[in-house]
């Protein structure tokens with residue numbers, strides 16, 4: 001069984017909800033983001049989303065834009081991102097890893113080569129923000145053929161007809177974008193989220209994970225009550241920003257702040 | 273992929289919005305339903321006679337079309353070769369070709385019941401055209417403009433404000449046109465149900481490249497008729513500048529199947545193609561995916577977008593419309609480039625010989641037009657004079673004076 005399925009099955013049995021933490025590879029630098037990722041599982045993260053930075057992150061708000069810029073400045077690229085994952089996997093064989101990014105760096109790197117490396121190094125799934133089902137010929141089928149899950153995004157603007165189309169070939173879990181907007185900019189409305197999750201549940205048995213607008217333990221609890229799990233990103237990378245100095249140099253403080261925050265959310269989700 | 277008609281180069285894109293490998297719909301899921309709506313509404317509108325009649329009326333009575341095709345006798349004499357004709361789209365209301373597209377899209381927005389408009393702008397010409405059309409229709413208007421461009425295109429910023437538009441200065445990334453487009457797309461994602469996004473060039477996710485091309489093609493349709501009337505023959509060559517490529521496609525598209533007509537697109541070479549400070553995405557870039565479409569881009573080995581540079585804010589974009597990328601791949605159009613300095617010389621030349629102060633964008637086209645003309649005695653060249661230079665005076669004059677001393 002693959003790691004994503006295993007993780008959600010296990011949590012489900014224990015009546016727990018999954019906590020996913022997003023950070024950008026290379027933010028604030030290679031070593032510290034590796035340390036962060038390595039320590040996230042012990043602090044309550046059930047899965048990890050690793051952002052591959054892009055110069056023009058069209059679906060991201062200021063927090064992740066700045067995080068991407070810090071990562072690029074520190075020299076991050078796909079090759080280094082993959083080697084970061086390789087090192088992580090040498091010590092951790094259980095925690096699902098989801099790579100998230102935009103298509104251009106992957107396209108430039110070479111899609112076959114990228115898929116091959118992802119599988120070799122233990123990536124479980126991909127979220128490529130700017131590849132909607134209309135572009136499935138481009139990448140999706142090739143990835144699925146190689147047992148690399150492609151996580152589908154469902155948004156508040158997705159109508160029922162489209163929902164079926166999106167979920168037809170879905171695997172891993174379904175990512176529900178809780179706001180009509182870019183990452184980290186608004187608070188989700190619980191009533192709307194609840195209604196939409198109900199609709200999704202009618203079409204799929206896959207776990208449903210909510211992300212894009214969750215920042216606080218309170219929101220985390222609310223959102224996890226109506227889903228199978230949540231992802232927090234902007235709030236985490238904001239802590240990185242706060243922990244480094246004006247020049248972007250890190251004294252390592254972000255390891256403490258980000259991991260403490262993860263612990264706090266995990267506690268709110270009643271993980272133990 | 274659905275097959276394109278092999279007997280014509282004018283039938284693209286296919287059903288997926290592709291021109292060869294270029295184009296497509298590379299957008300976040302939140303935007304997908306919206307661009308499908310725009311596509312449906314557009315396909316319906318262009319078959320609707322009342323939409324066409326309304327568009328024709330605004331073209332004629334508001335924009336001032338048809339624009340003249342003018343025989344530039346003194347420029348012709350100066351270069352001593354081919355006869356140079358200028359398609360005078362700088363005489364349009366608001367001073368550039370951008371309004372041709374904006375009027376089309378705002379009528380579509382009206383059809384779709386959307387009365388809040390957003391736009392990105394580089395030189396400010398598209399922003400001004402959009403602000404103008406919004407004033408005309410009583411629509412709310414927000415324009416996204418790079419902080420750097422706000423500095424170098426002051427007069428246009430003031431015009432937009434006077435017309436009632438709200439300007440959103442863009443400081444993300446490098447604060448130029450590509451970032452303005454990022455922020456406009458981000459805003460659109462967040463206001464998906466209420467706003468219509470009027471994209472200013474023949475780029476972005478399908479159906480924009482096709483839609484903008486169609487609305488601009490009036491330029492080439494008129495030019496074809498006019499040159500046949502004046503010269504009783506087709507031109508030997510066409511020349512236009514390329515930012516995203518809308519004025520160029522507008523002139524070129526109706527001539528694509530006329531094999532005997534040579535076509536030249538002119539990119540901005542900035543401080544030189546070897547300087548890393550240019551905007552020549554076809555000449556010096558490689559295919560990639562940005563702003564919803566695959567096309568030639570300026571990017572590094574890691575697929576990160578590189579900033580463009582051009583003296584002309586309207587050409588300062590690291591991508592190009594996907595149809596140009598395809599026309600480049602199949603070799604139908606030749607893409608050349610003009611440097612900042614060459615465009616300044618052309619700017620001065622045109623002003624002093626013809627009494628036409630060109631925008632810096634078409635000044636790039638004029639440099640190439642002159643070169644081609646001098647090698648082609650007896651031939652006819654049509655160049656798209658797609659904008660007037662009033663907006664550029666405050667940034668150009670200090671440079672000209674510096675260069676002259």
Ligand SMILES: Cc1ncc(COP(=O)(O)O)c(C=O)c1O
Pocket residue numbers: 368369370394395396397398472473474513514515516517518519520585586587631633634658659660
């Ligand atoms: C006068 C003028 N010409 C050309 C352009 C470049 O755009 P396009 O290549 O879409 O015609 C602009 C863009 O702002 C412009 O203002």
